Amino acid sequence: MSLRLRLTARAAGEIDRAERWWQRNRLAVPDALWEDLRAAFAPLVQRPDVGVKVAGMRLHGTRRLHLDRIRYYIYYRVKRDDLVILSFWHSSRARGPHV
Numbered sequence: 001m002s003l004r005l006r007l008t009a010r011a012a013g014e015i016d017r018a019e020r021w022w023q024r025n026r027l028a029v030p031d032a033l034w035e036d037l038r039a040a041f042a043p044l045v046q047r048p049d050v051g052v053k054v055a056g057m058r059l060h061g062t063r064r065l066h067l068d069r070i071r072y073y074i075y076y077r078v079k080r081d082d083l084v085i086l087s088f089w090h091s092s093r094a095r096g097p098h099v
Contacts, residue, residue, distance in 0.1 A: 003045045003083040010099075011075075014088040018072065036067045040074055041083075048078050059086065059099050066091060075099055 007015070015037070022033045043050060044065065051063035054075070061077045075087040075097060087097040 001081075003048060003078060004081055005041055005045055005085070006082045007085045008087075010097075011085040011088050018088060018090070022070075033070055033072075036070050036072075037074075040065055040067055044074075044076065045083050048076070048083055051076065057099055062086065062099055064089075 015033075019033055023030055026032060048063065051065040051074070054062045054064050057075075059077055062075060063077060064073045064075045066073050071091045073087075073089045073091055074085060075089060076083055076085050078084070086099040089097050
């Protein structure tokens with residue numbers, strides 16, 4: 001069974017800001033961000049357990065998946081039949097998002 005992909009407003013905003021930055025600053029690979037997001041979302045909706053459980057998050061069941069090439073984490077959780085993307089967070093940040 002495949003889960004429905006749902007982005008929170010927060011995650012959508014973070015992805016939008018990252019995409020705008022990427023388009024201005026990564027001219028050699030301008031499509032890398034969306035390529036990697038699509039490549040990550042496809043298996044996540046089938047097997048959400050591939051990500052690592054994150055301790056200390058406010059929302060129970062939060063996991064994250066690292067996108068190596070672009071160096072971002074996707075923070076997500078499963079809620080009923082939805083794969084809910086909670087945050088899109090650059091791995092250089094010292095702390096994770098408050099989700």
